[in-house]
Amino acid sequence: MGGRQSNSTYQYSLISDNNDALKTWAPKLVEAMKRHPELTDIDSDQAENGIESFVDIDRDSANRLGISPRDVDNALYNAFGQRQVATIYEDINQYSVILEWPPTATQGPAALADVYVPTGARTDAPATETTSALTSSGTLSSGATSTASDPSNAATLGTIAAGTTNPALRDPSTGSALSTAPRTMTPLSAIARFTQSSTAASVNHDNGEVSTTISFNLAPGATLGDAEAAIAAAQDEIVMPSTVRGAFAGTAQSFRDQLSQQPLLIFAALVTIYLMLGMLYESMIHPLTVLSTLPAAGFGAVLALQLLGMEFSIIALIGVFLLLGIVKKNAILIIDFALSAQRDRGMSAEDAVREASLLRFRPILMTTLAAALGVVPLAIGFGEGSELRQPLGITIIGGLIASQLLTLITTPVVYVYLDRLTGRRARRSAEAPPRIQTA
Template sequence: VALNVHLFTVVPKGFFPQQDIGQIMGGIQADQSISFQLMREKLGRFVAIVKDDPAVDTVVGYTGGSQTNSGFLFIALKPLEQRDASADQVIARLRPKLAKVPGATLFLQAMQDVRAGGRQSNAQYQYTLQSDDLDLLREWTPKITEALRSVPDIADVNSDTQEKGLEIDLKIDRDTAARLGLSMAQISNTLYDAFGQRQVSTIYAPLNQYHVVMEVAPAYWQDPRTLDDIRISTSGGALAGSASTAAVAAVSTQLTGSADALSADAVRNANTNRIANTTKSGASTGAAVSTRFNLSVPLSAFATFGPGTTPLAVNHQGLFAASTLSFNLKPGVTLGEGLAAINRAMVQLGVPASIHGTSQGTAKLFQQSLGTQPLLILVALLSVYVVLGILYESFVHPLTILSTLPSAGVGAVLALIVCKSEFSLIALIGVILLIGIVKKNAIMMVDFALEAERARGLSPEAAIREACLQRFRPILMTTLAAIFGAVPLALASGTGAELRQPLGITIIGGLMVSQLLTLYTTPVVYLLLDRLRRRPARASREETGGAAPLAPAE
């Protein structure tokens, strides 16, 4: 039991084995001030580099989404028999080539059949920093990220905190704008018309429909000086053409009853219409005269603007400001070793107490499973003990049967260490299966020995010796059958076989060691516990001085 505890503490631990299913996913993180057009160029260069690798079959990449400086790649590798490297090896040899692309980084990770946690990131595992002080978190996140990049056990460390996105700070003098007859709605609508990609119409075709989008020419997107040419219409409408206004009533005099008065009014109205037609307000029609001037005011007349920086996103988790660090593991490093290295780096860096880090996604579930694994094994052992106690109507003989399990545990963990495999959730399933398989050896011997004592009156020594001789053949047959049944799992080499290998390794290792030791340890434990069981009856007989009969075997 002590050896089991020691081996469990030293064996490398993981959540699920790292698989090679022939697919790789990549996340692109570019400079925060990058444009959409330049991002497309970076994506094309990454795709070209990946396609040149002989192990790659197809590549699909796209950019856009919530942030213009991000993109994704999905890489399909050739079948295992047609390539000379695993997915992790392909990623390792692509990294130096991809690092030559300036202004952007491509983070690659091998896709898995089983992935717990719903977080999307540029790497397989996540570690989240939280604090109630946003400024302090923004100060320490780059420091922690740089410190973790120097940790030898992890790779592809990156953060979702992006605080240096470029923006134009536009400050509007509302008083000046009001004097010019401009409202904030007019200003906002004009800017949205220029840069917001407003949909103004839809063209319907027999087989499709097309949105008509209004914006400035693409050549002016990237130049902030374009704002100098933006002009705001004081009427809120077009800068040219007729303005839509209310009708203006004809002017009349007090001499409405005379012909001279009517003639004077007509001349005055005609002159008013002629003056209106000469202004910039547009055409005048009949009795309706437009008196509003459709002027355009340059944006610089009432606003100032200049470059600035802004966060591309502000993340929160559990009501606290949060920053998530993503990372991958170096080849041969388990998840437990990677998390331990991160914790050591955090302590050495002296992170303030107000900033605390927790694992997320797959890493969080792994840490939770570490605390429940010993409890799960203990519950399985208690369940077996209760069932055997009921069947044998004894508290002692179930202990004899359970005594065979420590040797199986030692064999399972040693097999994982020898095969350089981690103790994962799949290996734990193998240990649980061993609890059910291994105890059948002791059950066959103990059951035969008890029957020999009761039916033929044999002594415990003679009964257990005969049980070993008589049950050796069925014990060996069942053990070999189970071992050979697990060999295909341990030696599997197809796509995704890494997920099944720990199950076969633990079963084979546990059965081999338990088979070698069970025939020697079970008789010893049986006789030892039998003497302990008979000791109260022997002590009672010595006190009374009588020859009390031996207690029947249970």
């Protein structure tokens, strides 16, 4: 979910506008994180397995031969840059002619030794020079390749030269057109020195800045909060500069976002339940009796996860939301019967809720067992991906057991207390003197 692919579950990204700083501090942070037992399987996508070549021009030697840095740049571009030198126009399509070396000749740094630069290329050529044909191989964008050595392609290349709108260039080093005037070609190795160094095979970016992703897993019993504290401690150990910033990414960032939205989602669910029960009971007080059963379910779910050594994951959070709908049915069965007994038979709150608890005990037990036994396969875990589904089953079973044991005790008490509170308010309203309105 976001982030880059890795063998670990969680990702932490380092971002900087300086690639050298990132190359220096990312390995240091990885080593510091490995010293914290809360984190395991730590790895980075920063791979210095590429090779880069530098061409250091001997300007004195190049000037003696009339070669400028621009000529060297053009020669390198002709060999490796895929320069477009002409365009073939047909009735329907048009094709670009690309000047480049064969791919087999550009497999390594040794190819630089085969690059030649025209001597005196920066001197203006005579105005009588014209472009007659391409002597280098041209690769068509459609996949066809034409060479001057092939008689069947000579006419095509002549058509290219005649049909192009570009005039003959005075500088043959550009590769866009070739002069017929003789030129002495100088090996690039005669005027330049080649050096190689290691570099990154790829450079990742995040919002326009260079980034490196560190992936890790959590040790058994560790939470994402523990990992956050461990990473912060590792950064303090190496005194990482402010130019290198870090943030969670991928699964870790998604989990943090889910946790930040959790209070709002739970509040919205509770408000929805309260409004629906208020319309059902035609009361604004007794829906609170139903909601009083939910803390017991949440306590049981968290306790079950703790006893089995599982972390509170996103799947466990989904199980808590399912409990909000399953657990409240115990209180609904009791309160619905008690309210009917009070209204229809004039029973007191104590007698009504006692009778409701006795008569509704069997339906409550049957529905609870049916729901709990239905998720036993999830809790045990069968087949692939069982470790992902287990927290869901354990959360539901733990919440149902706790609610079954506690709500049968707490629901009658809360019901009687709220009924007395409502009765006192009603008596106070009846005993209040009537207001006298004067004209």
